Amino acid sequence: SRSIRLAVIPGDGIGREVVAQGLKVLSAVLPSDVKLETEEYDLGARRYHATGEVLPDATLESLKGHDAILLGAIGDPSVPAGVLERGLLLKLRFAFDHYVNLRPSKLFPHTATPLAGRPDIDFVVVREGTEGPYTGNGGSLRTGTPAEVATEVSVNTALGVERVVRDAYERAQARSRKKLTLVHKNNVLVYAGQLWKSTFDRVGREYPEVTTDYLHVDAATIFMVTQPERFDVIVTDNLFGDILTDLAAAVTGGIGLAASGNINPDGAFPSMFEPVHGSAPDIAGTGKADPTATVLSVALLLRHLGHEAEAARIETAVAEDLAERDGAAPRSTDETGDALARRVAG
Amino acid sequence: SRSIRLAVIPGDGIGREVVAQGLKVLSAVLPSDVKLETEEYDLGARRYHATGEVLPDATLESLKGHDAILLGAIGDPSVPAGVLERGLLLKLRFAFDHYVNLRPSKLFPHTATPLAGRPDIDFVVVREGTEGPYTGNGGSLRTGTPAEVATEVSVNTALGVERVVRDAYERAQARSRKKLTLVHKNNVLVYAGQLWKSTFDRVGREYPEVTTDYLHVDAATIFMVTQPERFDVIVTDNLFGDILTDLAAAVTGGIGLAASGNINPDGAFPSMFEPVHGSAPDIAGTGKADPTATVLSVALLLRHLGHEAEAARIETAVAEDLAERDGAAPRSTDETGDALARRVAG
Numbered sequence: 001s002r003s004i005r006l007a008v009i010p011g012d013g014i015g016r017e018v019v020a021q022g023l024k025v026l027s028a029v030l031p032s033d034v035k036l037e038t039e040e041y042d043l044g045a046r047r048y049h050a051t052g053e054v055l056p057d058a059t060l061e062s063l064k065g066h067d068a069i070l071l072g073a074i075g076d077p078s079v080p081a082g083v084l085e086r087g088l089l090l091k092l093r094f095a096f097d098h099y100v101n102l103r104p105s106k107l108f109p110h111t112a113t114p115l116a117g118r119p120d121i122d123f124v125v126v127r128e129g130t131e132g133p134y135t136g137n138g139g140s141l142r143t144g145t146p147a148e149v150a151t152e153v154s155v156n157t158a159l160g161v162e163r164v165v166r167d168a169y170e171r172a173q174a175r176s177r178k179k180l181t182l183v184h185k186n187n188v189l190v191y192a193g194q195l196w197k198s199t200f201d202r203v204g205r206e207y208p209e210v211t212t213d214y215l216h217v218d219a220a221t222i223f224m225v226t227q228p229e230r231f232d233v234i235v236t237d238n239l240f241g242d243i244l245t246d247l248a249a250a251v252t253g254g255i256g257l258a259a260s261g262n263i264n265p266d267g268a269f270p271s272m273f274e275p276v277h278g279s280a281p282d283i284a285g286t287g288k289a290d291p292t293a294t295v296l297s298v299a300l301l302l303r304h305l306g307h308e309a310e311a312a313r314i315e316t317a318v319a320e321d322l323a324e325r326d327g328a329a330p331r332s333t334d335e336t337g338d339a340l341a342r343r344v345a346g
Numbered sequence: 347s348r349s350i351r352l353a354v355i356p357g358d359g360i361g362r363e364v365v366a367q368g369l370k371v372l373s374a375v376l377p378s379d380v381k382l383e384t385e386e387y388d389l390g391a392r393r394y395h396a397t398g399e400v401l402p403d404a405t406l407e408s409l410k411g412h413d414a415i416l417l418g419a420i421g422d423p424s425v426p427a428g429v430l431e432r433g434l435l436l437k438l439r440f441a442f443d444h445y446v447n448l449r450p451s452k453l454f455p456h457t458a459t460p461l462a463g464r465p466d467i468d469f470v471v472v473r474e475g476t477e478g479p480y481t482g483n484g485g486s487l488r489t490g491t492p493a494e495v496a497t498e499v500s501v502n503t504a505l506g507v508e509r510v511v512r513d514a515y516e517r518a519q520a521r522s523r524k525k526l527t528l529v530h531k532n533n534v535l536v537y538a539g540q541l542w543k544s545t546f547d548r549v550g551r552e553y554p555e556v557t558t559d560y561l562h563v564d565a566a567t568i569f570m571v572t573q574p575e576r577f578d579v580i581v582t583d584n585l586f587g588d589i590l591t592d593l594a595a596a597v598t599g600g601i602g603l604a605a606s607g608n609i610n611p612d613g614a615f616p617s618m619f620e621p622v623h624g625s626a627p628d629i630a631g632t633g634k635a636d637p638t639a640t641v642l643s644v645a646l647l648l649r650h651l652g653h654e655a656e657a658a659r660i661e662t663a664v665a666e667d668l669a670e671r672d673g674a675a676p677r678s679t680d681e682t683g684d685a686l687a688r689r690v691a692g
């Protein structure tokens with residue numbers, strides 16, 4: 001499409017700073033005949049404190065009118081844990097049926113990793129985004145008393161598991177190594193585990209070229225640090241995916257580089273792109289935040305909307321920029337944004 | 347006490363091999379006036395295939411008569427996922443109210459770590475052992491159909507959370523750094539998270555010398571590879587503890603060295619000690635299994651039973667043995683057991 005109607009949710013903490021750089025690079029990379037229309041939404045801690053609103057229905061409705069959403073970060077220590085995360089971020093993922101939470105992990109050359117020996121890391125995690133322990137099913141009884149019982153229910157449906165597993169097989173099939181690993185904990189979570197494993201096996205019969213593998217989540221964390229090169233595509237549930245992708249980010253240069261897409265592959269709702277990192281209130285306003293994760297999320301956004309060439313240009317620019325930064329003095333958020341914008345335009 | 351009545355469950359795969367070495371070292375370290383009575387229990391895949399039994403009531407009853415249990419490993423690919431894990435291993439943890447699952451992590455000198463820069467790692471994870479998503483609460487509806495719904499319920503009680511949190515504070519208080527980190531995911535799992543966090547804060551007021559910290563589980567995995575030296579004592583739920591301790595093992599020399607104790611601090615039931623690793627059917631019978639994790643679990647067992655000097659002797663022997671092995675040709679399971687037995691006796 002020759003126009004992009006983009007909803008922008010800067011959010012909290014460093015969200016605003018990194019989103020500004022993401023937009024800078026997006027404007028710079030787009031050909032002049034693609035019209036970019038952005039609409040900014042004031043959501044997050046500031047709005048919550050000012051009006052008590054987290055995500056009004058009218059706002060949710062209005063967001064639907066966009067081709068995609070670019071989000072910075074949500075969450076602030078001044079707001080009780082969960083209010084913004086569940087009321088805004090997860091609400092968007094659920095309302096817009098973002099069942100594929102796509103999180104690529106690649107160790108770029110010239111990027112620091114805590115791992116000795118610099119393994120060759122290039123995989124993508126397909127994290128389920130609309131089910132599991134994230135559904136908000138749960139509650140507490142006799143709250144605040146010595147007899148309290150608090151529960152959290154992980155809900156898994158055949159529909160929900162099959163569609164994300166199928167998406168992961170498609171992605172594995174399209175990659176050169178064609179390997180798909182299911183991560184779960186089916187020796188303990190036997191009901192959910194059985195649904196995931198049987199779906200994985202059954203759908204796999206339609207993809208004979210894809211090599212498959214199963215790992216318990218605990219074992220997967222071991223391989224993530226001892227043998228990350230073994231992974232190509234990983235499919236996993238919402239919570240395991242949350243945990244594994246932070247670890248994956250840590251071994252591939254840190255959370256400052258990790259991009260993600262909350263994708264509704266059916267196209268019924270706008271997909272949402274955001275860095276994996278949070279709002280990092282400790283460094284907000286200092287100019288220290290690395291906007292690269294947001295810029296790489298913009299690349300995922302462009303790819304999702306069919307602008308493959310522009311997405312690839314951004315990824316190349318990031319690789320070149322990381323090489324340039326290697327060993328150089330630390331740069332500000334703005335300087336990195338400018339450097340990337342120059343490269344993609346050039 | 348001057349006698350130890352020990353129940354031994356070798357279990358599956360490499361379980362038998364490593365347990366043999368654990369017992370060898372135990373016999374060697376004990377002073378001659380401490381009588382060791384062992385009783386071996388045939389439980390695991392072989393028994394299951396032969397008789398269909400996993401853990402008969404009479405066996406459970408009989409196990410109660412011991413001072414402690416030494417377990418090798420449970421699980422075999424020939425048995426459906428979960429049958430032995432839940433019917434035997436978790437059944438024991440629950441029946442004997444092993445609410446403190448203690449997992450120390452220490453990077454010994456002369457031990458390989460996948461982390462560059464060799465951080466100074468010495469912490470202990472106090473993993474809750476009788477609640478959370480491990481309770482077996484859950485089920486599936488319309489199983490095997492396209493309309494299936496599978497659930498897993500994490501159950502958390504004030505009683506269960508408080509006792510393990512209190513145990514963790516006691517351990518933190520007794521250590522030199524006196525630092526306790528709660529790991530949870532209270533921005534998403536708000537009901538359980540609120541119970542954990544409020545209990546953690548409330549009990550903490552009784553331990554003013556202990557410095558406290560809270561981390562989401564995803565962030566904790568990042569620190570585990572970028573800054574593991576920040577951890578002293580970690581307290582966390584059953585599933586997060588499972589995941590974190592495998593990762594912790596990976597960064598401190600691997601699962602071949604990670605020991606654990608399933609402890610019932612009240613002493614109402616025998617505590618159970620086991621290596622963190624599984625049955626590793628791929629290397630069973632090859633003599634490649636490292637028995638060190640089991641030997642270190644024997645040290646935890648001795649400490650639990652009040653034999654502190656012997657526990658410390660084992661730990662010193664392991665440190666010395668690891669130094670001796672550094673750069674040397676790989677040894678067999680038996681050779682390592684012999685070497686350790688010689689050292690503790692010497």
Ligand SMILES: CC(C)[C@H](C(=O)O)[C@@H](O)C(=O)O
Nearest residue numbers: 075085089242276533534564
């Ligand atoms: C902020 C939080 C709710 C969120 C999640 O758990 O999904 C974040 O950790 C992420 O990975 O996007």
Ligand SMILES: CC(C)[C@H](C(=O)O)[C@@H](O)C(=O)O
Nearest residue numbers: 187188218421431435588622
């Ligand atoms: C085998 C399995 C049930 C067990 C667990 O999940 O607790 C194991 O991974 C462990 O950590 O002891």
